Amino acid sequence: MRTHSSTGEQGFSLIETIIATAILAGGLISLAGAYAIGLTHMKSSSPSLIAREKAREAVESVHTARDTGDLSWDKIANVGSYAGVFLTGAQPMYRAGYDGLVNTSDDAVSGLEDIKEAGADSILGTADDVVTPLTDYTRQIEVTDIVNAGVTNPNLRQIRVTIKYKVAGMWRTYQLTTYISRYS
Numbered sequence: 001m002r003t004h005s006s007t008g009e010q011g012f013s014l015i016e017t018i019i020a021t022a023i024l025a026g027g028l029i030s031l032a033g034a035y036a037i038g039l040t041h042m043k044s045s046s047p048s049l050i051a052r053e054k055a056r057e058a059v060e061s062v063h064t065a066r067d068t069g070d071l072s073w074d075k076i077a078n079v080g081s082y083a084g085v086f087l088t089g090a091q092p093m094y095r096a097g098y099d100g101l102v103n104t105s106d107d108a109v110s111g112l113e114d115i116k117e118a119g120a121d122s123i124l125g126t127a128d129d130v131v132t133p134l135t136d137y138t139r140q141i142e143v144t145d146i147v148n149a150g151v152t153n154p155n156l157r158q159i160r161v162t163i164k165y166k167v168a169g170m171w172r173t174y175q176l177t178t179y180i181s182r183y184s
Helices: 014-068
Strands: 114-117 130-133 137-148 151-167 170-181
Touching (some): 014 137
Antiparallel strands (some): 114 130, 151 170
16 A cells, blocks of 8 residues: 655645634724724814804905994904903804804804705705704803003904814814904
């Protein structure tokens, strides 16, 4: 009887198989994590866009009120500063009141701002539109003087609009900082 003897081994050892499986599992877990992060970012993209646009609208309304003469320079401030009209602290996202400015004392009568999306017929402005009030949003407008080397600039102020909003149970913040001058 002849026996065949081979000097080379065939197949994988148990150790090589375990290491390959561990590397493959690590790659799959990393891929699943990246997928989860992508889903989170996708879910927060609409609320982030809403926050950015609401901050921009607030700043534009202040500039417009200054340019049209509806708001004097002394009133472009927070309540308690000069004769300021902007409420201090975070406020619910109410629509602008009679003065056309958000975060002022007359806003609460206007109700919460909302987002309207086309319903099943895909046409905006029909009875099946989906209306979502911005209940998980707050807005704060801070108007501060610009001080340089201890001297307050009488013709320039900083406006910081902070929008806080909730995504998947977590609060996020968007801030827009800009400047406004006394002159149009």
